[in-house]
Amino acid sequence: xxxxxxxxxxxxxxxxxxxxxxxxxxxxxxxxxxxxxxxxxxxxxxxxxxxxxxxxxxxxxxxxxxxxxxxxxxxxxxxxxxxxxxxxxxxxxxxxxxxxxxxxxxxxxxxxxxxxxxxxxxxxxxxxxxxxxxxxxxxxxxxxxxxxxxxxxxxxxxxxxxxxxxxxxxxxxxxxxxxxxxxxxxxxxxxxxxxxxxxxxxxxxxxxxxxxxxxxxxxxxxxxxxxxxxxxxxxxxxxxxxxxxxxxxxxxxxxxxxxxxxxxxxxxxxxxxxxxxxxxxxxxxxxxxxxxxxxxxxxxxxxxxxxxxxxxxxxxxxxxxxxxxxxxx
Numbered sequence: 001x002x003x004x005x006x007x008x009x010x011x012x013x014x015x016x017x018x019x020x021x022x023x024x025x026x027x028x029x030x031x032x033x034x035x036x037x038x039x040x041x042x043x044x045x046x047x048x049x050x051x052x053x054x055x056x057x058x059x060x061x062x063x064x065x066x067x068x069x070x071x072x073x074x075x076x077x078x079x080x081x082x083x084x085x086x087x088x089x090x091x092x093x094x095x096x097x098x099x100x101x102x103x104x105x106x107x108x109x110x111x112x113x114x115x116x117x118x119x120x121x122x123x124x125x126x127x128x129x130x131x132x133x134x135x136x137x138x139x140x141x142x143x144x145x146x147x148x149x150x151x152x153x154x155x156x157x158x159x160x161x162x163x164x165x166x167x168x169x170x171x172x173x174x175x176x177x178x179x180x181x182x183x184x185x186x187x188x189x190x191x192x193x194x195x196x197x198x199x200x201x202x203x204x205x206x207x208x209x210x211x212x213x214x215x216x217x218x219x220x221x222x223x224x225x226x227x228x229x230x231x232x233x234x235x236x237x238x239x240x241x242x243x244x245x246x247x248x249x250x251x252x253x254x255x256x257x258x259x260x261x262x263x264x265x266x267x268x269x270x271x272x273x274x275x276x277x278x279x280x281x282x283x284x285x286x287x288x289x290x291x292x293x294x295x296x297x298x299x300x301x302x303x304x305x306x307x308x309x310x311x312x313x314x315x316x317x318x319x320x321x322x323x324x325x326x327x328x329x
Contacts (some may be wrong), residue, residue: 033086035099053277079104116140149187168220227252267297301325
């Protein structure tokens with residue numbers, strides 16, 4: 001009987017050993033992928049905002065979460081391979097910045113949740129079905145803030161360049177619904193500000209130069225580049241053309257100002273990074289991307305580039321500088 005008890009004890013010990021080992025083994029920590037559109041140094045301030053926001057909801061990198069970083073370094077053709085690399089890691093969620101990295105991630109996986117930010121038109125880009133019900137595996141934050149912001153941008157441009165009487169407006173006619181809405185909002189603002197508008201149309205990068213030539217020929221005093229995915233994707237080319245034709249311009253993204261543009265008024269990117277952490281937290285706690293409505297911006301920022309102003313021979317009025325959220329020297 002005693003021998004039987006010893007055998008039973010040994011048998012139970014063998015059976016329970018794996019359970020004990022599992023109980024003592026540290027739990028698997030969630031892994032987040034981060035696919036940035038620019039270089040690590042360019043994105044460092046925004047990424048730190050994202051990490052801080054994660055910490056505020058209890059996710060500390062290196063302790064209870066891990067983050068895998070990939071950066072496209074401003075080269076759009078790198079996004080697909082970087083996205084595929086992240087997908088191979090079988091992550092719990094992927095955070096993407098910008099339209100092209102988000103499209104690349106969505107094309108690489110239809111199962112891993114994706115939290116996007118900095119995307120100009122997620123519906124038009126085919127990333128989501130609607131803001132309220134995104135469907136699929138993509139959710140997050142849109143840069144589109146409604147056409148009302150266009151009037152504010154034109155007002156700021158006029159305030160920065162009081163002598164302007166004729167403003168060229170760059171629009172994309174291949175997106176007809178948005179195109180009509182944008183022109184309607186801008187026309188109302190132009191009438192109120194007593195500005196004459198010249199509409200420049202471009203459906204692709206090959207049409208940018210002819211649009212700028214037309215603005216120069218008709219002696220436009222300034223340029224308003226409306227928020228549009230096409231223009232976000234080719235912002236460097238547009239900024240360079242504006243500098244070449246000496247057209248002071250306002251854009252919808254601070255990235256255009258960082259690329260050398262004069263000024264921008266649009267959604268706050270740091271705020272988008274902060275809000276992205278909230279989506280990551282919800283997904284890690286079990287929420288499905290398809291059930292999380294996409295947010296539109298609620299916080300906006302004015303960025304002014306004084307180096308660009310000097311190159312154009314402009315003096316930005318103190319009233320505009322006082323309202324700027326950031327001034328690039």
